[in-house]
Amino acid sequence: MKVLGIAGSTRRGSWNSKLLDSAAELLPAGTELETWDGLKEIPPYDEEDDVQPAPAAVEQLRAAIAAADAILFATPEYNSSIPGVLKNAVDWASRPLATNPLRNKPVAVVGASTSAFGAVWAQAELRKVLAATGARVVEGEVAVGHAPKRFDTDGRLSDAELREQLAEVVDLLVQEAQPQQVLTAA
Numbered sequence: 001m002k003v004l005g006i007a008g009s010t011r012r013g014s015w016n017s018k019l020l021d022s023a024a025e026l027l028p029a030g031t032e033l034e035t036w037d038g039l040k041e042i043p044p045y046d047e048e049d050d051v052q053p054a055p056a057a058v059e060q061l062r063a064a065i066a067a068a069d070a071i072l073f074a075t076p077e078y079n080s081s082i083p084g085v086l087k088n089a090v091d092w093a094s095r096p097l098a099t100n101p102l103r104n105k106p107v108a109v110v111g112a113s114t115s116a117f118g119a120v121w122a123q124a125e126l127r128k129v130l131a132a133t134g135a136r137v138v139e140g141e142v143a144v145g146h147a148p149k150r151f152d153t154d155g156r157l158s159d160a161e162l163r164e165q166l167a168e169v170v171d172l173l174v175q176e177a178q179p180q181q182v183l184t185a186a
């Protein structure tokens with residue numbers, strides 16, 4: 001099973017990228033996390049540019065989402081909301097609405113910020129936006145507040161409680177992505 005990790009930050013040293021790396025360590029055997037690093041190349045959304053083929057970076061994003069069994073987003077919070085670059089990428093991924101690659105895709109959202117609250121508002125808004133695209137949004141939240149204090153010098157999430165919460169969210173996401181068993185009457 002393949003989980004695609006999308007961080008809502010393009011910053012080298014991003015806490016949210018580190019959060020995805022920590023999630024990768026918590027995945028069950030047989031599951032891998034591949035991080036998508038094309039966020040900075042995604043152009044501003046313009047319906048006139050949303051034609052076939054779409055801009056190369058957008059095609060690559062849509063293909064990466066389509067090829068994944070599940071998506072784990074790690075978002076910072078900018079001015080109490082989703083960073084514009086991440087919202088822009090989700091807008092591109094959401095079209096065409098009826099057949100977009102997020103439709104029916106299991107997704108989970110976690111987040112880290114330098115303030116006390118761990119990007120809870122950005123996470124809530126991102127869940128709302130993802131639900132609007134037709135994604136299957138898994139419940140569960142990891143809010144890494146005061147991020148610089150929550151990772152060790154190797155960049156691993158070091159707070160035991162937060163690691164446990166992250167493991168739970170990852171578990172729920174992987175469960176949601178398991179092929180559904182069809183029960184047949186005996």
Ligand SMILES: Cc1cc2nc3c(=O)[nH]c(=O)nc-3n(C[C@H](O)[C@H](O)[C@H](O)COP(=O)(O)O)c2cc1C
Nearest residue numbers: 009011014015016017076077078079080113114115
């Ligand atoms: C434009 C801007 C707005 C921000 N607004 C918030 C905010 O509303 N809430 C918050 O907790 N942190 C806010 N921050 C601080 C971010 O949490 C911090 O920069 C964080 O490290 C970004 O995530 P990253 O490390 O993954 O890049 C803001 C930062 C920037 C640059």
